[in-house]
Amino acid sequence: MEVLVNKHDVLIPDQHKNWQGRAEWFFNREHTDTYEQWYEGRYKRAEVWQKKVMQQLLDADGRIKALLEFGCGTGRFTRWWTQIGIEATGADISPLMLSQAIDLFNGPLVMADSHNMPFKDNSFDAVAFITTFEYYKDPCLVIQEAARVAKYGLAFGMMNRNSPKYIRRRVQQMFGKNPFYITASFYTPSSLIRVIDQALQGRRYSIRWMCTGLPKLFPVQQWKIPYGDFFGLYVHFDDVE
Numbered sequence: 752m753e754v755l756v757n758k759h760d761v762l763i764p765d766q767h768k769n770w771q772g773r774a775e776w777f778f779n780r781e782h783t784d785t786y787e788q789w790y791e792g793r794y795k796r797a798e799v800w801q802k803k804v805m806q807q808l809l810d811a812d813g814r815i816k817a818l819l820e821f822g823c824g825t826g827r828f829t830r831w832w833t834q835i836g837i838e839a840t841g842a843d844i845s846p847l848m849l850s851q852a853i854d855l856f857n858g859p860l861v862m863a864d865s866h867n868m869p870f871k872d873n874s875f876d877a878v879a880f881i882t883t884f885e886y887y888k889d890p891c892l893v894i895q896e897a898a899r900v901a902k903y904g905l906a907f908g909m910m911n912r913n914s915p916k917y918i919r920r921r922v923q924q925m926f927g928k929n930p931f932y933i934t935a936s937f938y939t940p941s942s943l944i945r946v947i948d949q950a951l952q953g954r955r956y957s958i959r960w961m962c963t964g965l966p967k968l969f970p971v972q973q974w975k976i977p978y979g980d981f982f983g984l985y986v987h988f989d990d991v992e
């Protein structure tokens with residue numbers, strides 16, 4: 752296990768520079784240094800509704816007291832978990848992101864690969880992925896690892912493919928203007944559920960999900976229709992007490 756203990760530990764290990772066989776934006780300081788600014792600016796309102804959706808999904812379980820967030824980045828959501836009474840641990844593959852998180856989050860932070868989580872079975876009540884699951888080349892393996900580490904459930908906060916922003920992002924990429932989603936695989940609730948079903952064969956579980964992310968002029972801001980910029984999904988393990 753590699754634990755980030757100093758904010759100056761920002762050298763990228765050689766084996767991670769071409770992680771998953773491709774370059775990723777979260778190993779580029781030009782992009783990581785402005786990550787927090789996104790949420791403090793134009794994405795602030797979206798973040799508020801995303802957190803409302805995720806809290807409702809976890810509250811419905813009632814068993815989640817300790818949580819591991821993988822792909823925690825600068826700790827934006829990791830800090831928030833603690834604010835709503837959940838003991839949180841953050842993990843990420845990017846030392847550049849973690850070098851910021853260590854100044855912003857007082858809890859434990861681990862530098863590790865989600866495909867091989869350095870934790871014992873049932874170490875946490877839940878494992879969460881917030882807008883990071885889109886970047887895994889082997890999503891089934893990641894889910895299986897998360898299900899090993901999590902005792903009660905898995906939480907996903909996802910960029911929704913069923914959104915006008917999906918088209919805008921892909922058009923921006925065609926013109927070289929948006930480096931953040933080049934390697935991202937966008938999901939819908941149904942396509943993510945298919946991956947979960949494949950990964951968790953033999954287990955008993957139930958799934959709840961909720962969408963949000965339409966312009967503020969809409970009178971309703973969260974719904975069980977698979978459209979909007981963001982959806983939260985929770986896998987409740989039914990085969991444990």
